[in-house]
Structures are given as C-alpha cells and as structure tokens.
Amino acid sequence: MEIDEKRAAQIFKALCDENRIRIIKLLNTGEKCACKLLEELNITQPTLSHHMKILCDSGIVTGRKEGKWMHYSVSSEGSETAVEYLNELTKLKNAACREADLPCCDK
Amino acid sequence: MEIDEKRAAQIFKALCDENRIRIIKLLNTGEKCACKLLEELNITQPTLSHHMKILCDSGIVTGRKEGKWMHYSVSSEGSETAVEYLNELTKLKNAACREADLPCCDK
DNA sequence: AGTTCATATAGATATTTGTCAATACATTTT
DNA sequence: AAAATGTATTGACAAATATCTATATGAACT
Numbered sequence: 414m415e416i417d418e419k420r421a422a423q424i425f426k427a428l429c430d431e432n433r434i435r436i437i438k439l440l441n442t443g444e445k446c447a448c449k450l451l452e453e454l455n456i457t458q459p460t461l462s463h464h465m466k467i468l469c470d471s472g473i474v475t476g477r478k479e480g481k482w483m484h485y486s487v488s489s490e491g492s493e494t495a496v497e498y499l500n501e502l503t504k505l506k507n508a509a510c511r512e513a514d515l516p517c518c519d520k
Numbered sequence: 521m522e523i524d525e526k527r528a529a530q531i532f533k534a535l536c537d538e539n540r541i542r543i544i545k546l547l548n549t550g551e552k553c554a555c556k557l558l559e560e561l562n563i564t565q566p567t568l569s570h571h572m573k574i575l576c577d578s579g580i581v582t583g584r585k586e587g588k589w590m591h592y593s594v595s596s597e598g599s600e601t602a603v604e605y606l607n608e609l610t611k612l613k614n615a616a617c618r619e620a621d622l623p624c625c626d627k
Numbered sequence: 628a629g630t631t632c633a634t635a636t637a638g639a640t641a642t643t644t645g646t647c648a649a650t651a652c653a654t655t656t657t
Numbered sequence: 658a659a660a661a662t663g664t665a666t667t668g669a670c671a672a673a674t675a676t677c678t679a680t681a682t683g684a685a686c687t
Contacts (some may be wrong), residue, residue: 418541426536430675434525434532435611442613447634460636460676473610481633481684492610499606502541502601503580506549535647552662568647569665588654588663 421502422493427471433458433464433516440474444486445455521608527607531602534578539563540571544594547581550591578602 427433432454439450451461465485468474472491477484521619534540539561559567572592575581579598584591 416541416545418538419547421627422536422538425532428532428606429536429610431525431529432675434523435530436521437609438525441609441611450557453620456675458634459636459678463675466635478634483634487610487612489610489612492606495610496603496606499535499599499603501533502548503594503602504546504548504681505594505596539645563645563662564647566648567665570645573665585664590664 414497416498416501419424421498424471424473424498428495429474430464430467432460433468436461436464436468437473438484438489440485444484447483447485450485463515521604523605523608527559528605531578531580531605535602537571537574539567540575542545543568543575543592544580547592547594551584551591554590554592554593557592 428437435454436450439445439453447458447461447465450465451458454461456464456518465476465483468485469476473488473495474485474491475488477486528539535544543557546560548550554565554568554572557572558565563571572581572583572590575592576583580595580602581592581598582595584593585623
C-alpha cells in the first residue's frame, strides 16, 4: 500500500483531540445519537457538531440521519483503513524492499 | 486496556502532520540520521528538530546519539502501543461489555 | 401555518502549532 | 585551544484549530 501523506495526516488529525477520543470511546459500545454524546461531554452543541464533522470526514465515524436525530457509529471500514495506514507506516520494510539499507552517516 | 485520552491524543498528534508522516516513511526502511532526513524534506534544521522531538516524546520514534549525530528509528514498542490504542478505540465492544446497549433516542 | 426541537452554520476569539532566523550547545578535528 | 560541524533552543510570526454565542436549517407535531 502506498501511503498518501495528506490522507494519513487527515485520518490521524481526527484522532488527535481529547474530546474526539472521548467521542470514539462513547461510540465504542454502539451507535449513539448526538444528543446522547452531548450529555456526556463538557462542550456545547455547535462544538460537538464541529467534531462530528471532522470524525465523519476522516471516515472513522459514520452518521445516519433519522428524522431530527443524527446517529453516529464507528465505521469498521474507516477504522480498518486507519489501522492499515498505521501498520504500513510503522512496520519496518523487509530487506528486499530496502534500497537504502546502508549505514547512515558513516563518515 | 483502559484508554487515557490525553496519552492517546499525544500519540495521534505526533502522526497528524504531513511532514512527520514523511519522516516516519523515511524511517520505514531503517535508522537514519537527522542530516539524511533533512536532505529529503523541504524544511529547515530547527523545524526538523522540532518534529523529531514531538515524534520521540510520543514514543513512536527513538533517537540515539552517536558523536555529533542523532540517529532516529521507528520504535517497535512505541508503534505497537499506537496500534493497540487505535484498535482498542475503534473495535466494537462485545455485548457482554456493554451496559448501554439500548436503542438510543427511541422517542 | 406555526411551534418546537435537534442539528448545522456563521462569525468571533483565544490558543495551539508549524515554520523560520538567530543563537546556544556539544562533539570532533585541527 | 580554536575552528568546524551537527543538533537543540529561543523568539517571532502566520496559519490552523477548538471553543463559544447567535442564528439558520430542517423535520415533527399541534
């Protein structure tokens, strides 16, 4: 897999705010509506809406509108992508893949 | 595992900048010294130093000083922690773990 | 149609962040 | 000891971000 830096940054940016981490933890046990999330977080409704947009745009969370209510849940597809990106980034490439496997700065 | 929001945010914050993603990609093929990284990135030396600090503080990268040179590599321990955090956050808890497994906003 | 309620958007603001130039620090070499 | 070299720190600044209040949008119910 080829890592697109911009896309990777977007995905991890969605995860780099404490409140968004809390939101994902709340969605961890299943779908929840915005009003439920709002009860549990010390933020205003527009702020929640802002965070949900970032989470949905990243693909990690999906939203479902039902009447007046928005229901959010963790997207298994989106989070698999995130995990793949993280694995691909951090796993050491094997020797066959390396061209630059030379001692560095051996001056 | 219990997710510490602050720690999780720190880990993912390290990954949410395009240049830091590029740095990790460069470390993907093995340890590299700062000067080598600097050659490949369109940033100044102080900016690189700043990014390396963030990456090291997050645990994802480790640094090794050898004379004048700093050698950086992806920490397998740190990146495993990151993957664990991401998995723990995004995997749906099974029914036994849920207390709140009720339809939400069923008004 | 008008009211109510849940969510989204707009605009303002304080904080955080990425960046650079200048300088300090530390280690090697002469 | 002095010069050279690689990296870290400081201070400044512009851009991005998280937050709020106020308002708009949209859907359900009288």
